[in-house]
Amino acid sequence: MSLPVELIRKLADQHPKPASLRFQYGTAGFRTLGTVLDSVMFRVGILAALRSKRLDGKTIGVMVTASHNPEADNGVKLVDPRGEMLEAAWEGHATILANAPSSDSFIDALQILVKNLKIDLSKPARIIYARDTRPSGGALVSALEDGIKAIGAEGRNAGVTTTPILHYLVRAINTKGTKDEYGEDSEEGYMKKLSTAFKKLVAGKPSSPPLIVDCANGVGAQAIAEIIQYLGDTLQLIPHNTDTTTPGVLNHASGADFVKTTQKLPPSLASVLKPGQRGCSFDGDADRLMYYYLDDRGQFHMLDGDKIAALVAAFIVELVKAAGLEEIVRVGIVQTAYANGGSTKYLASRLPVRCVPTGVKHLHHAAEKYDVGVYFEANGHGTVLFSPETDEIFRTHQPSTPAQSTALNHLLNLTQLINQTVGDALSDMLLVEVVLAHKSYSGAEWDSLYVDLPNRLVKVVVVDRNIFRTEDAERRLVSPPGLQAKIDELVRRYEAGRAFVRPSGTEDVVRVYAEAMLRPQADELAYRVAGLVYDEVGGDPAKRPVEFL
Numbered sequence: 001m002s003l004p005v006e007l008i009r010k011l012a013d014q015h016p017k018p019a020s021l022r023f024q025y026g027t028a029g030f031r032t033l034g035t036v037l038d039s040v041m042f043r044v045g046i047l048a049a050l051r052s053k054r055l056d057g058k059t060i061g062v063m064v065t066a067s068h069n070p071e072a073d074n075g076v077k078l079v080d081p082r083g084e085m086l087e088a089a090w091e092g093h094a095t096i097l098a099n100a101p102s103s104d105s106f107i108d109a110l111q112i113l114v115k116n117l118k119i120d121l122s123k124p125a126r127i128i129y130a131r132d133t134r135p136s137g138g139a140l141v142s143a144l145e146d147g148i149k150a151i152g153a154e155g156r157n158a159g160v161t162t163t164p165i166l167h168y169l170v171r172a173i174n175t176k177g178t179k180d181e182y183g184e185d186s187e188e189g190y191m192k193k194l195s196t197a198f199k200k201l202v203a204g205k206p207s208s209p210p211l212i213v214d215c216a217n218g219v220g221a222q223a224i225a226e227i228i229q230y231l232g233d234t235l236q237l238i239p240h241n242t243d244t245t246t247p248g249v250l251n252h253a254s255g256a257d258f259v260k261t262t263q264k265l266p267p268s269l270a271s272v273l274k275p276g277q278r279g280c281s282f283d284g285d286a287d288r289l290m291y292y293y294l295d296d297r298g299q300f301h302m303l304d305g306d307k308i309a310a311l312v313a314a315f316i317v318e319l320v321k322a323a324g325l326e327e328i329v330r331v332g333i334v335q336t337a338y339a340n341g342g343s344t345k346y347l348a349s350r351l352p353v354r355c356v357p358t359g360v361k362h363l364h365h366a367a368e369k370y371d372v373g374v375y376f377e378a379n380g381h382g383t384v385l386f387s388p389e390t391d392e393i394f395r396t397h398q399p400s401t402p403a404q405s406t407a408l409n410h411l412l413n414l415t416q417l418i419n420q421t422v423g424d425a426l427s428d429m430l431l432v433e434v435v436l437a438h439k440s441y442s443g444a445e446w447d448s449l450y451v452d453l454p455n456r457l458v459k460v461v462v463v464d465r466n467i468f469r470t471e472d473a474e475r476r477l478v479s480p481p482g483l484q485a486k487i488d489e490l491v492r493r494y495e496a497g498r499a500f501v502r503p504s505g506t507e508d509v510v511r512v513y514a515e516a517m518l519r520p521q522a523d524e525l526a527y528r529v530a531g532l533v534y535d536e537v538g539g540d541p542a543k544r545p546v547e548f549l
């Protein structure tokens, strides 16, 4: 069987590639201005179908979103059959297809791909796709549908939903009827699965005070409205920033990314959050989560991905011990270089901790190596993975005491509550609430697990970020030559100083991170390292050279 070349050409002509642009499938898929993504979407539809055929007709997910980026941006990510990020080798194929200058060269590139990867075109192709609330989403989905149509694949539109729900659906579809069945393959199935597990986990616990949820005016607002229906009075959620229709408000001065980068409360919550009360922020596609609270003096305290990892890991370790499984079930943590030094110290004294390069796929794969792998990026993206063997142990282990039986049940319910395909703000929020309820922790008590070192993240716009190359999980520079030695020399002068420089995988910038014992020192170190970067390579004079986030 061969490719339906005529139909592909006809439809491809309706989605021409903008001549001057180069697209790259990076850490977050393709992501740029929504207005220039039409051809990319069409081609991704075909690529997803080929991936599905290559995997014997398994369903592939396509998510149209630009997450926390400004509203005018959009993007697209592919989801592999188990609900995970697209296999790395296919990122390169995606980039090649997206950049073919004409319909003919696109078809040539497709033929080469089919031949090189020995794709059996007679296999079925199934795709499920969804989008966030961005105004450009509808047209981009139409372009994607043209791609799906051009190759004769079967497409299922999951509508407007969160990124993690789409990941859930992919896994649910592909495990349907097997012993690993992940859940019903509908949004309702997802809501039921999470809320049922949550209710069991908090049964008998005193109900928590109401939680403020900042939805970043994104698709998370919809998911929160739904889960409220399912939770009944087991958890009181008060959603804010739920406006998904007014132009320009998405992610504006709100959301998880705003909180993490500014280390501030969204201004819209200033008159809402009361001292002692907990609040949390989702990002634009609801796969990141940040918590915070105001202390008695009204001072803002952020509880980021590192704090969530510490809270959750400690809880799971306790349950594993209480279930009498500490000799057989190994819990480990995965972080990136952006994890606060305070968290790494706290966690490493209790559990195995691994540091990997930035990007969820690296964290996810490293976490799979543990029996229970807890991974979180400091920015609030993360989850917990239970290996299939661990799942089996939880199911079959015979508890010797009622206490062991209770702990085992909690662990089993956690495997249902946690979205193990990808970081999920909604599922992670419920997880945090479970732990807080079990421990009777306030925000302040959770915060006191360890003290964060003051830190600062800075970006430097450079002419060519590709000259920056790193090693040791991005903690050290190997290129440009000599720069790392200068950074080391600076860092030595600061108490508890740490700094590193790496090229961003999602923006045309180089990021500088620094931390130190005191706030002014962390700021100064970040600024001085940024200065070193700037002196070394020069900034792009057309843009602001150094920008504090």
Ligand SMILES: CC(=O)N[C@H]1[C@@H](OP(=O)(O)O)O[C@H](CO)[C@@H](O)[C@@H]1O
Pocket (backbone or CB within 6 Å): 027, 028, 067, 338, 358, 359, 360, 377, 379, 503, 504, 505, 506, 507, 511
């Ligand atoms: C410092 C930081 O937060 N970097 C983010 C950002 O990657 P960069 O490669 O730093 O641009 O976007 C990634 C995708 O969302 C996310 O995984 C990562 O954590």
Ligand SMILES: [Mg+2]
Pocket (backbone or CB within 6 Å): 067, 068, 283, 284, 285, 286, 287, 288
């Ligand atoms: Mg996101």
